[in-house]
Amino acid sequence: MPWLLLLAAVLRTIMAFRPGFHHPDAIYQYLEPAHRILTGDGAVTWEWRVGMRSWLLPTLLVPPMTLGEALGPAGPWPVAMPRLAMGAASLSIVWSAWRLGHRHSPFAGLLAGFVAATWFEFLDLGVQTLAEPAATAALLPAAVLVTAARPSRRGAAIAGSLLTLAVLMRPHYAPAVATLVLVAWWPWRTEPVAWSLWGALIAGALASAIVGAGIDMANGAPPFSWIVENVRQNIVSGVAARYGVSPPLTYVTWLLQMWLVCAIPLAIGLRTGWRACPPLLGAAAVTIAVHMLIGHKEYRFIYLAVVTIVILSAIGWCDIIDHAVARWGERERPQLRIALIAGWGIASVLLAFGPVAQAHRRQGGPGSRIFAMLRDDPRTCGVALVYGASYADVPGTTGLRPVTPLGLFWFADPAAHGATPWQSVARNQSGYNRIVGSIPKTGTPPRDYREVYCEPASDVIGMCLYARPGGCTSTQGSPFRLNRVLARMVF
Known part of the structure; x- marks a missing residue:
């Protein structure tokens, strides 16, 4: 596990210093507000003028940005340091993948962790100062905690705090969060421990909600008023539609364009890998379904689903290897495992040079x-x-x-x-x-x-x-x- 985290950290550090940004929102919805908190200077887009954005993520980006400015007037530091912080947060996804895989077998933990550490989309988006990567970095470890064989009160409290942070980062993930918890804890509904777990989850959620409300008030905004305004602007008034409207199946098209022929082995692995964490797959499915219903679409919106599909598919391929070993003999297991790890690594490198991935990477x-x-x-x-x-x-x-x-x-x-x-x-x-x-x-x-x-x-x-x-x-x-x-x- 430490070697996987080290590999992931090195790759994310490289990506943090790469010029460009995945989407202008990475700058103008998050870095610029953080810059305003720090220096009093920064762009104020229409979303901030009408009050439909949370101060949570910009506030969390202020400390690394402060460090970046302190490193000197020249150099990439004020942008790179917040990206490094996002990359550090995304290591939680590597840990979560390893834990989910390890429930199946040590090799499944190794493969899932390796894929989470090296998959091109996780590297491209994991260091971006955007709400979706931040929310996913909070949600994945929470999924590990709530789907444990015997959930603990401490784990439930931490999960509640993380899940609330995820929703405050990206409110559109709220249905996915609800799906995750309800599916995971449905078998416990009649157990005496159920009330204790729910109490701990709610207590953790309230702690994060209080922090979020405090940050809003510290920046002169009524607590959570941005959620109401976001709904009013984007859903009631349809303002988001002026940035483009796409048909419901656009996300399916984008996934095929991003993964190309590798979409087939990803689907094959997911066919068995979903059993590693059905509640998480349910959350991913709800994420895609909710965003299909919203007219304005962007690939990053379903980042949670992308991460889930890739990780569960990697775990599923360990099952496929086990079936192959049962057929061809135990002596073939080491070669098959090496080939599987190499195959995932090669696929990530090749897809990183695909036309859509490169276009995203050149943005900005x-x-x-x-x-x-x-x-x-x-x-x-x-x-x-x-x-x-x-x-x-x-x-x-x-x-x-x-x-x-x-x-x-x-x-x-x-x-x-x-x-x-x-x-x-x-x-x-x-x-x-x-x-x-x-x-x-x-x-x-x-x-x-x-x-x-x-x-x-x-x-x-x-x-x-x-x-x-x-x-x-x-x-x-x-x-x-x-x-x-x-x-x-x-x-």
């Missing part, structure tokens, strides 16, 4: 590399993003030195009074000595600016960095400061 890469250059340059005193370089393509104020003004020059902005974004930045260039524009280019930089570096376009937007000599005047009253544009344009 150009903007992150450009902003890394800006953070490393002490002469940067103001940065202008010019359409089509969007705030969603860069790591926000978190990726710059503290209190570096960030401006956004967008098309159809009423504050531009009919001028193009490039015309507006030319008129306001005294407040910015660095410009970030897109590839393909949408205009020409002012004459005092020279091209410093360009990130070519691929399946994500490319970017160019332009610089002029000299410093910046104050932009405090500028209508083009990022938060003023976000509020004006309802971003």
